[in-house]
Amino acid sequence: KAFGEYIGKDVVIENIAWDGLIPALQTGKADMVMSSMTITDERKEKVDFSEPYANALLALLTNKDSGITSIEDMNVEGRKIAVKTGSTGYFYAQKNLPNAEIIALADESACVTEVAQGKADGFIYDQLTIYRNWQANLDTTGAVFIPFQEADQWGIAVQKGNTELLDELNEFIEKYTAEGGFDELTDKYLADEKKAFEELGFKWFFDMD
Template sequence: MKKLLLFFILITGILFTSCGEEKKTNENKPLIVGMELAYPPFETKDSNGNPTGISVDFAKEFGKFIGKDVKIENIAWDGLIPSIQTKKVDMVISSMTITEERKNIVDFSIPYANSLLGMLINKNSPIKDAQDLNKNNITIAVKTGSTGFIYANKYLTNAKITSLADESACVTEVIQGKADVFLYDQLTIYRNWEKNQNTTKAVFIPFQNPEKWGVAVRKGDTELLNKMNEFIEKFNKEGGFDKLTEKYLSEEKENFDKLGFKWFFDLDE
């Protein structure tokens, strides 16, 4: 009987120790954040190849908020959501638009930024505004899986749609005249037009309902989601997004204000 009691005490102690060690391990485990480091200044690399940008700073500030180190995983765009599903990452912070299709497979935080579409147009193209897009003589370049891709496939079915893996390939298609237009977010369009003014023109679509960027987590991970929502509200109230704008996008903010475009972090309706 004494041996049985001793055995029971020993097993119970091992179980509690194991549970305690597992909990401690989970607490010390870094927060793994997926990003495609190909969209400066939000997600990119510095001269040494290290992750940098608005989303990187944002993720690290969230890490401080929950008391965890942050590890950034550079993942191709079409692999970001699968990386959440397979538990390769804990969340994705990668300028990702909240869509109904994506909400079916991941959970999103409250919005932290706006996303609006613009057009980079070849100067020899007949396109003058968005009403000219949905015609069978128009070729539209889109980045696979992007909001422009979703929009074009849903609303521009009369046009020829060329889907490519990255934005630089889409820009090249327009510059070389293989595509009439590249449909993407306004900041990317603005920057690529600045670099290619001899061959392209930029047309913005200011009178549209802005779509929203959110942080994506695994379905049902309410604990992490609630912490992120709390952080976003706190970070916004304390001027965190204003500081990121000043650090990374001060010139763009000034130009967007002059043009009357809605800013990324202006979430007021």
């Protein structure tokens, strides 16, 4: 909404399945994707990205009875790891957990349900999402926050070659950051999560310094 105000246009938010986000850009159904999307070389072949606006590390939601205390505990024959199709966690599991059975699901909530019900031993996703789902399911889940990969960077994706929109986004991100926009969002919607990150010794994901 703030970006729409910046460019003087109404922003219509469409709820599209994760694996349909990039196709939506390619076909013109959507103008941009702002959905915790990690900037990767593979995705850059299909879309253009704004400058990064957040850093994110992967974490692991575990079934409370699984006994898992590290990502290495997942790379064992017989372990089942839930991942959101097309996410960074999905690609991480494919590359680094060859001994585990990968259960690829369409959305985050389905992955959480698999873990909470004991149908999967763990779910790999970004730290903030894992923290929230852990807190919402304390009776059935645990969490592993020990960093096990380099920080990802999130950007806003646009259709390949749409330099006009990309320039507007980059100007907006720079201005919004300088004016404390992300700090205001944090204070309004994510204050508890930021406090928890500080207690866990994690860098807040809007801190780009």
